[in-house]
Amino acid sequence: MPAHDYTAKDALDLIISKIEVISPDLSKQIRSAIDVGKDVQAEEIIMPGVGRKPAKKRYYRKHIPYTDAEGLRVAMMVLESHLVESRMLINAAQEQFKKVGVASPKKLKPVSQQEYAPSDSLELDIELTDEVAEVLGVQEPKDIAIEGEPETVLEKKNLPDVRFLPIDDNELKTLRELFAILKPLTDFKEPKHGNPN
């Protein structure tokens, strides 16, 4: 007996159309992941001439589109990557950064200018020593950011750095619960029959 009263195509269309309204970028991302398709091993039977050796099989790789059920699985995978996994990455990084300290330099040591090639862009008149006066912030959350505008950008717009904002554990938990509800509703794998052993 089927587990759903709708087809995989119905489910896929519904998910994509609903997400498209809220986030066209995410819906585009889902479509492009589905359109990558998959590699399969195809087989070809080579028929011998009359009275010769038996027919032989030849195998070769082939790119084909996903089925609707597979496309639905890919859509769920994309959604989970962007909404759950990426948040978990940020939280996991924050957790590890929290456990280590930041080094406070003991003093600034003047360094001879002769050691450096002349350059206007480098402020090399001081160098931090390797000695550490004190370690700060062990077990404290760290502020982590990604450079908003890399050094090589020609026309700078002074974009701010992008902060890693950890997601609240409770929000992440409820998000994961929603995916746990969605999974059986979007799983169109044929159930296995008989004794697996």
Add this chain to the structure above:
Amino acid sequence: MATLIDLQNAIDALLHHPAGPGSYQLVQPVEEKAYEAYVFGLCLRAVRELGVQPLLRGISAIPTPFVFRGAPGQIHSRYKNYGYASFTLNRHEFEIHAGVEFVGTSGMTHELDVCIMRADAAQECRRQPNDPPSSSAFGAWECKFYDQSLDKHLARAFVGLVDDFGSNLRLAGFCSNRTHSQMREYFQPQRRPYPHLLLSPLDPTSETRFVGVLSAELKKMTAA
């Protein structure tokens, strides 16, 4: 039997969640770098598990915030107060960097998403602005956050990079939250990078494996 209404309700609940698809714009720009930061964090964990306390530093000042490069850059650049970590293990000093360029044995420059290198070489390249030589790298990791099956060319490119790093590189790993059906086989031959495929907080076993491989190699190298 599940009905279309059940599915509709479940999707609506996801759509209206505060961290649901509506917040995708906030997450998208940081995803790839978040994966690098995650692997960087696993390196910190591996060091801590050896009983050593790594320290977060910035090139010019205390790293508040700790800034990851937005694009491959040079270790000596002071354009921003880029962050890195330092640690000493059995009197060997190391630094952990992200997005830094090295010079390969061929003379070509390569960016490493995350790496551990000898601290003296890093310090020298900051004093006399230069790209570090590949021989100063101890470990190199390529980090790819993907929402679908991985592209094969990523593995081929990293194998080429590792080859140009020469034999001083003790550890190389290809890290991704996804996998590809042919990639594990591709990484099987000796001297190919370690395939840390499906490395993600969703699979704590894979994290333990990464940390174990790195800790063991650090211990081995600094044992003498």
